[in-house]
Amino acid sequence: MDNKEAIMVVLGKRLRIVRNAKRISQEKLAEYAQTDKNYISEVERGLKQPTIEKLYTITQALDINIEDLFKGIEEEIQSDFNI
Template sequence: MHNPELNSKIVGNVIASFRKSKGISQEVLSGFADIERTHLSAIERGERKPTLETLYCISTALDVNMSDIVKEIENQIDKN
């Protein structure tokens, strides 16, 4: 039986990519998403995985659908 595990580095890279494409700093995004900048930084480095609630706050702050972020995470997983 295969026990898949979500690669936190891929999740972090995708979130960072969305943030950078919007031209937003971690400081600004964390403020809009109402999370600590250090927490966002740890997520983007792959040291922490965001909860669904945190991912929703990030996606809302980026003005993108959470499903778009999830789809890109899935695309990156499929590439690896």
């Protein structure tokens, strides 16, 4: 896995952590972000890459700033994937 793919895995993991912390179900998040549950599940597992616009919509649905999702992501990619 190169660091391009790794960013999607880390972003997906972070989205899930935020969603769970806010006790929002995948169904509810999908509804807020005008998408469906499977899409959210695949994004969270790093299997699907949302557009930047859709990622922005998801962060707004989670009521977080998009910058928070990327905070220190380079370090996390390096430590998680040794790249």
